[in-house]
Amino acid sequence: MFRLYENEVRDFSQAPFWFWNDELNEEEISRQLDEFQAHGVHAFVIHPRAGLPESLAWMSVRLLDFMRFAIAEAERRSMWVILYDEGMYPSGSSAGQVVAENPAFACRGWVAVDLTTASPGSKIQGVVVDAQFQVQLNATQTLIAEVERRHDGHRLAIVDQPIHTTIRGLHFIEQDPSRREDQREVDECHPLAADLLNPDAMACFINKVYQRYYDEFSEYFGTTIRAIFTDEPSLL
Numbered sequence: 167m168f169r170l171y172e173n174e175v176r177d178f179s180q181a182p183f184w185f186w187n188d189e190l191n192e193e194e195i196s197r198q199l200d201e202f203q204a205h206g207v208h209a210f211v212i213h214p215r216a217g218l219p220e221s222l223a224w225m226s227v228r229l230l231d232f233m234r235f236a237i238a239e240a241e242r243r244s245m246w247v248i249l250y251d252e253g254m255y256p257s258g259s260s261a262g263q264v265v266a267e268n269p270a271f272a273c274r275g276w277v278a279v280d281l282t283t284a285s286p287g288s289k290i291q292g293v294v295v296d297a298q299f300q301v302q303l304n305a306t307q308t309l310i311a312e313v314e315r316r317h318d319g320h321r322l323a324i325v326d327q328p329i330h331t332t333i334r335g336l337h338f339i340e341q342d343p344s345r346r347e348d349q350r351e352v353d354e355c356h357p358l359a360a361d362l363l364n365p366d367a368m369a370c371f372i373n374k375v376y377q378r379y380y381d382e383f384s385e386y387f388g389t390t391i392r393a394i395f396t397d398e399p400s401l402l
Contacts, residue, residue: 224253262357
């Protein structure tokens with residue numbers, strides 16, 4: 167095995183994350199592929215990152231055209247490719263496109279409302295508590311359970327509701343962020359996160375990303391394109 171590795175067998179090549187985080191052009195893509203191969207790297211993960219201009223939006227025709235160029239170049243060079251399934255991370259939202267398709271696909275979560283200490287008519291974590299110390303739910307909320315907390319006996323209402331979370335975005339909020347002397351991070355856009363436990367939301371995600379990739383690049387699947395990377399989808 168070590169001899170195979172020494173001889174740069176391409177099937178066992180490293181496949182580094184190739185950050186696309188600025189304006190793209192074919193000449194620069196080719197130059198960087200030359201650098202990969204000059205250092206014995208014959209595979210890569212195309213990873214769109216914060217810093218792409220808005221003209222290279224997630225799953226836009228222009229971005230996919232550059233992906234196609236990189237994939238075709240990889241085939242010509244006997245390299246192989248792993249695609250990435252999100253506009254930044256974590257995976258599952260297609261850079262906010264899933265929630266844009268249907269607001270009901272937005273991420274949801276559970277909150278615990280302490281009914282023992284609540285004031286009548288108060289609003290706790292978005293949940294209204296009435297004069298009888300019962301929760302009054304709106305159309306987007308569901309009561310999961312009322313439980314007694316063991317260590318103090320308090321009565322808790324567990325409510326499922328939208329939690330308005332976001333994922334990391336591809337585009338800096340500033341049009342041309344300067345390099346900071348203090349090296350603090352430049353803020354980026356914040357696409358709405360999708361509900362990973364909603365089968366319809368995830369069907370939408372699969373259609374917008376995986377099906378789109380297949381529609382665009384199916385001739386390379388199973389040969390030059392060997393996998394699609396999904397990044398840290400988390401249910402907690």
